[in-house]
Amino acid sequence: MQIDTIADYPQPKKGILDIAAYVPGTSTVGTTAKIYKLSSNETPLGPSPAAVEAYHKVADALELYPDGQAYNLRQAISEIYSLEFSNVMTGNGSDELLGLLAQAYLTADDEGIITEHSFSIYGIQMLASGATPVIVKEKDCKVHIDNILAAITPRTRSVFIANPGNPTGSYLPASEIRRLHAGLPRNVLLVLDGAYAEYVQADDYEAGIELVSTNKNVVMTRTFSKIYGLAGLRIGWMYAPLHVIDVVNRMRGPFNVSSAAQAAGAAAIRDWNFVKQSIAFNSKWRAWLTYELISIGLKVTPSVTNFLLLHFPISKKKSAAYADAYLKEVGYILRRVENYGFPNALRLTIGSEDANRGVVCAITKFLKQNDVRYKI
DSSP states (O other): OOOOOGGGSOOOOTTGGGOOOOOOOOOOOSOSSOOEEOSSOOOTTOSOHHHHHHHHHGGGGTTSOOOTTOHHHHHHHHHHHTOOGGGEEEESHHHHHHHHHHHHHOOTTOEEEEETTSOHHHHHHHHHTTOEEEEEOOBTTBOOHHHHHHTOOTTEEEEEEESSOTTTOOOOOHHHHHHHHHTSOTTSEEEEEOTTGGGOOOTTOOOSHHHHHHOSSEEEEEESSSTTOOGGGOOEEEEOOHHHHHHHHTTSOTTOSOHHHHHHHHHHHHOHHHHHHHHHHHHHHHHHHHHHHHHTTOEEEOOSSSEEEEEOOSSGGGSHHHHHHHHHHTTEEOEEOGGGTOTTEEEEEOOOHHHHHHHHHHHHHHHHOOSOOSOO
């Protein structure tokens, strides 16, 4: 019997086999209880009715290729945020754009900086490009600017950060982001991921638009998956200097955003009344959940997003692992975040009123019980 060797079949390039594949939040569990999925930061309000209507109108022309330039969608983004049209690019989710940026600007000799609790896609895309992710420590669940600047070497070519952060929900004020940028060499690309920017109500927050407009080494990415409720259509966009747009435009697929996604996205971003309702709903229930969960003894990282990071007691029987198992049995799916550096925490998406009240009751019962009858 012949034994295959590495030389007998094609091998991926350096870095690929070092990747731990991204694992999405759990969607289903084996229970007879009604299921509340609170693991993926999906809006409980769904998409705008205007977006749904626009989506359906495309159904009669599915034989046609999408607009390869996504003109109407880019125009809508430009109008709403007062951006230069030519500096806006859309993608098949912001994940695609983050990947293209890594492919375009990182090689096997390069380093890219990420932080210890950052979105795992950043490290995945850096490894896929052959580069080395350099992980720097955060402080109190926040990106630490001094730690990033201390990690800069001659090999550094990019810094990827989410502001607000995921899974922490914390944010950095504009002054700190500007301090970070001021300390970076001009040849280092700063990528600011603003997936949750629409939820932030803090006066000292900026998503990065002005930094992009006035510099040549800053890119901001955004998504339609969160507040706009279009996660199933996979729509992302970025605002970038023209030289970055030119580079990524040479690499992306010619029809990377579907016709349905373009139509629904343009309608969603223009439906400002629906967006305002979503912001108000989220702010109300984020505050309520934070207060209630702290009141029953949990530590909750202050959040400006549509999710909360819940830290459980050190006690084994009250740990996040046991809480997760219990909550799944009674119909509440939260997100384990041990792979993000939080072995004893769960991330809770702000859900419907029923889901929010129910999950607080369920966690309260879990913390009060004295025995363990479920498996982890």
